[in-house]
Amino acid sequence: MSRTVPEVKAYAGELNSTAASLLGFLHGGPASGYELVGIAEGLIGDFWSLTRSQVYRELATLSARGLITAGPVGPRARRRYELTETGRVAFAAWLAEPPGPEQIRYPLLLKLAFGSSIDRDTLRGYLVEHRVMHERRLKRYYDMADNIDDKLLRSTVRFGIHYERGVLAWMDEVAESLDVPDAEEG
Template identity: 60%
Template structure:
C-alpha cells in the first residue's frame, strides 16, 4: 500500500472519532491543528476522494447541504497505524515576519516594529486561547502535550519580540 501524506493521515486520525463530512473535518482541523499544521478546504476534499478510492474511507449518502459523511474503514485504520509509527520529519519554520526581518535593512525601523507589534497581538491571543483550552475538561494527555508546546512557543515568541528592539540596536 502506498504511504500516506500528512494531510491524508491527519484526516484518518480525525475519523477515528467517528464519521464526519469534509466540512466538519475542515473545522476539526482548524480547531485542533490549525495553528501548527495547514490543512486547506481543497486539500480535505481532494484527500477524501483519494482515500475513498483507496478504500481507506467510505463515503455515506449525501445529507443536508450536500454534505457527504465519511467513515474510516479497517484498511484506513491499518494505513493510519503504519503512518503513525513512522518517525516524523523535522520541522521547517515558515514565519513571514522572520522573512521580513531578514530583509529589514530595506525597511524603515518604525514600520518593521509596527509589523512586530501586529504579530505580538496575534501571539498574545493565541497564548490566551491555548491557556484556556488547557484548563478545559475533556482533553487527553496528547492534546495537553500539544497545548503545552503551543504555550511555550508563544511565550518564547513574545519574549523574542520584547528583546527585538535591543537586538536590532539603536535606530539609524
C-alpha cells in the same frame, strides 16, 4: 485482519501528512469535509494548515483507496466519511514512521531577514501586529489546556503555550534591537 510488516509499511509510505491527519480525525467518528476542516482548524490549525480544497481532494483520494467510505449526500450537499479498517491500518503505519524534521514558514521572519531594506517603523508595526496575534493564541491555549483530558493532546497544547511565550520574549528582544542604531547608522 492481520497484515505483514511490509504491507503496513506500504500503507504508511502512501500517506501524506494531510491525509493522515484526516484519518486521525475520523477515529473520532464519521464527519463531513466541512466538519473535518473545522476540527483541523481547532486542533492543529496553528501548527499545521489545511485548506478546504486540500481536505476535499484528500477525502476523494482516501475514499478511492478504500481508506474511508463516503456516505450518502446529506443536507447542504454534505457527505459524511467513515474510517475503514484499512484506513486504521494505514493510519497506524503512518504513526509508526518517524516524523522527519519540522519546517518553519514564518512570514515575519522572512521580512526580518531582509529588515535592513525596510524602515524601522514598518518593522515595529509588523511586530505589534504579530504580537497581538500571538497574545491571542497564548490566551486560547491557556483556555484549552484546562479543558483537555487527553494527556498527549494537552501536551500538544502545552507546546503551543511554550512556543507563544518564546515568540513573545523574542519579539521583545527584536523590539529592543530596533531602538539601538546599527553601527553604520551611528
